[in-house]
Amino acid sequence: MIQYLLRRLILLGGTILISSLIIFLICRLLPGDVARVLLGREAGEAALAALRAELGLDRPLPIQYLDWLIGFVSGDWGMAYSTRQPIRPMVLERLANSLLLAGATLTLSLPLGIALGVWAGWRAGKLDDTLISVSTLAVTGLPEFVTGLLLIDLFAFRLRWLPANSSIRPDTPFFEILPQLLLPAITATLVLLAYIARLTRAGVISELEQEYTRTALLKGLSPLTMLRRHVLRNALLPTITVVAISLGWLISGLIVVENVYNYPGIGRLLTFAIDRRDLLLLQAVAMVTVVIFAVANLLADLMYALLDPRIRLGSEER
């Protein structure tokens, strides 16, 4: 197990390193001169050069990259050009908000999606399965800003149950945040829910076709015992992977949702940084997202390994 963990960690480190390089390169290929963006059109050549030197932009790219990477790893994320504030506290505060929203979304969509999927798979071919399958199919891939704005229209403007704007302040206590959290969470949940339900259903159906399910059947087990012990455990293995993959979806979704509801998360910060062409901020936000995504994937892999002895013992490789 420790072996496995170590191998995964090293692989993960490599992937994050490559991602960081990609992020850095994309950001540095930004057209236009950062110094000019910051100082405006009228700035003199001397002022521009001074700023470039101050920001370290006159050094060769590999040096800049290493410098930034080492800085990032050691916790020195620099100052944002646009707000003249240190980046780290800003990003971390927004990150906390985003994680809160993500947590709420997962709490809603995971149990519901898995339950729907198991139900549909168990009843495959019946009318209720057909309804679940077609409706989840229709909803997957519906952009969050469409569902989000329709939900705002309904719940905020027509029914007046929930606020349309979720620009929460950092010092608000949790139970006061809750109503503001609800609409964004529901919006992000819809798509994720459908996705998880579809894949869980596929997993359950393929488990039901396995030979060892027949073995269990022939032991005379009750349907519930069979479902619990033999079908679910194995069917949920692919679901874990699915959840890990759908975290990418969730992050993409949250970027949109936060912009729909003006929710002060990392997604808002990202669009803000792009708007202002704030290189360092952009890099930091992207890196944080990548690390979170990667760690979530690692956790999913570990969970998978814990549940599947074939992987845990590393014998089924290839």
Add this chain to the structure above:
Amino acid sequence: MTIPVLTVNNLTVAYRVGQQELAVVREVSLAVHEGEILGIVGESGSGKSTLGLAILQALPSTGRICAGQVFLDGVELTGLSGSARRALWANSLRLVPQNPLAALNPTMRIGEQLIEAIGGDRTTATAQAINVLKRVHIPDPARVMRSYPHELSGGMQQRVMIAMALHGTPRLLVLDEPTTSLDVTTEAAVIDLLAELIAEKQPATIFISHNLGLVARLATRTAVMYAGELVEVAPTAPLFDRPRHPYTQGLLQSLPRPGLRYDHHPLHPINGTIPAPGALPAGCVFAPRCSLADERCRRERPSLIAITEHHLTRCHYWQQVTQGVPLPSVAASSMSSNGNGQVLLTTHHLTKTIARRQSLFDKLRGQPAPVVKALAGVDLTVHRNRILGVVGESGSGKTTLARCLIGLSEPSSGTIKLLDIPLAPSIQRRSREELRRLQMVLQNPQEALNPALTVGEALLRPLIRLGRMNRREARQRIPELLRLVKLPPDYIDRRPAQLSGGEKQRVAIARALATMPDLLLLDEAVSALDVSVQAAVLNLLAEVKERTGVSYLFITHDLAVVSYLADEVVVMYRGQIVESGPVQAVLAPPLHPYTEALLTATSSRGVRLREVEEPDSLSESGCPFYRRCPRTPGDICATTPPPWRDAGNGHRIRCYIPLEELQIIQRSVLIEL
């Protein structure tokens, strides 16, 4: 007469395929008594497994019993409620499936799965589980209880399945090809175990198999199934001695039996292929392939008639089915030596090591990566126009050997010489002429042809690439190639999906032969085929050799096939050759103890290997076989490689035991069989 435990009445089972239902088992009636073993033989597509599952009421969701009844001790099973059926499953109905690894839950420990099957109070169930594991001769039950399925060998997994099927007091046991996924020597031990437990527990048993030899050994009565119908049912001995249905007779005549030789006795395959469900002929289902069939057979479906009290057959003309199969005199099978003895290909000390995954710690500590020796110094000679048989079970390195020869994998050391010229190890480095001279037919016909290309295209390419022909010249050659492998000329435009397994393998052979290679490597090329089809392909290989003078390197685990087709044999065990020589000499005493075990595996009194889990990597020293050797090896076997001993006429055995001693013990064993 006692009341049978199991009675099946006019059972018809259908599968839903797309919008229609296809009957795959039709109007089957049978009865099995307590302690009786009814064998059901048939080729793939005969519906025998479906019949087994239908009897157990465990059909997949697409299958349905359309008509008929199944009675267990007088209780009708098809109409049972869910809970009553579950109770029967828990207590009386049991299945041993073909593939134990697929039938065991991969994420549950063996112990848990066994305890669940035994049911009841957990502590007593645990004690019982350990007992039943001991009962199936598992040496270390406590360890096996803690293991996950994939940590056990195939033979151990199947023992666990047998333990699961035979705890308590089963009434009905269905064995669905229980040894098909196992090696020959393991199969022998598992069949021994089944016979022992059935004798003890006395369930009514249905033994489903495609292997006529196994059925003959285990079953008291045998039913032959063809295209979903029972065509003949009789006590096993009379059925095999005097079959009364042309299909049964055809199956028996397809088998290469001891004493038959490819150059003197062509086999008698059954022409044609089994009809697909939904495309059945109007009259007798076997009529299109039957040599006795006439107008009446094509029009009127025969019923299952009793010719004696116990012998039933579904044939209008059963009296005309010739009695038995004449055995050839052994004297006729003199060694053909039409080859001029010229050496075609040699290998010198060929080795291939495969690196295992290494743990990170060991890597950091600079330990060398653990390796498995797939080949450990193989010396081999193939002569022109001769057939060299390579015999071995899984893990013997026989496939690795073929892949090294053809260049698909590169040997770690050693040389391969073709006509005394060294061959490059990698296929990319070999010249077109060298590629032309050496071709290979692979085991699985289903994967041999690209599903996207027509038969014509598949045959065209070697002619263009290696035969240096242009497209037009190549096209003209194709009808000739199809004729060579006995396929009709209009097959040129067919796609692989439209061919049967045997036809695919013929195309694969035609493709390999297209440019007249000197040596054709056949890696288990007939193993995946049904016996009647296998016979046709063996005949084809014999004929092609006669006509073209090609040599074969014929890899197989099946000694019967080797004794029929090979001129010379090498026996491999864990990457080494342990015995070699002319085929008659190798398959008669004195034998290497491993060859002896292989040769006697088909008999209930044969020699069995010791069951030990062998380590992955082979220690350099000692005999590769000593851990499992049935002939009580000495200490020296573990430490020093055994010498080659010469038994005369080019027959060599690698063993410490003196040849005279081997000869004496083995003579007595073989006489007893």
Add this chain to the structure above:
Amino acid sequence: MKLSRFVRAFFADLATATGTTIVILFLGLALFGPLIAPYSPTRQNADAIRLPPSTTHVLGTDRLGRDLFSRIIYGARDILLLAGGGTILAVLSGTLIGVSVTYLGGWLEELVFRIFDGLLALPALLLALLLLGTVGPSRSGVLLVIVVVYTPIVARVVRSVVLSLKPRGFIEAARMRGERLGYILWRELLPLVAPTLAVEAALRFSYAIFLVASLGFLGVGVQPPSPDWGLMVLEARNEFALAPWSLYAPAAAIALLVIGVNLMAEGVRRAIREDVTR
């Protein structure tokens, strides 16, 4: 049992048919847009600001007096061209890279797929935003984004198919007769990858629409005054009280197209799976 099977088959076919009809409808709008559209999509009309749907303006007008129906029609053109074109390019490049690099194997495969892993470690929309930040918001930028975001995904899918085909007998037979790389890749492998590709392309197309619309909404995609659907939603997001129809029209268009493509993609997947299993 039998009835529910019938109901299911019926719904499955109905769903596919509905989806296909929707997609064809939008394709028609995109192709014959100028012939159908009653007004120019960008012409502002101070006399017709925020008009609710009526006979003269079927879907109403927006805060600048532009005809929403005409804007939807021209927008269909944009989104289908961008999403469709991007998908085709991504599938082509993904296949090209996936098939050849995987067949060759070795360090090249390792390198390429490590880079792809690095790309895939960035959530799709994040990568898209980073790229658009670089090249600036534009149509070609959106196209580039789709290609860069989806090429690794397609390549990975293709890779898994090629890996399963590589050890097959017919590929080894081709090697045994010394076939050139090109023949093995394009004549032996590609036709077998094609069914998987068709399913993947249908799926990607649906996600591409999602991506294009989302980028428009975030204001980094197609720029005003283009009649981009996502952009239209963005412009109308504060019109809840004044002209809700200006929000409904583009939102409904996006939802309808996405659902149509999803239903059609599922039909494609099922048809191909049935074809393969036969």
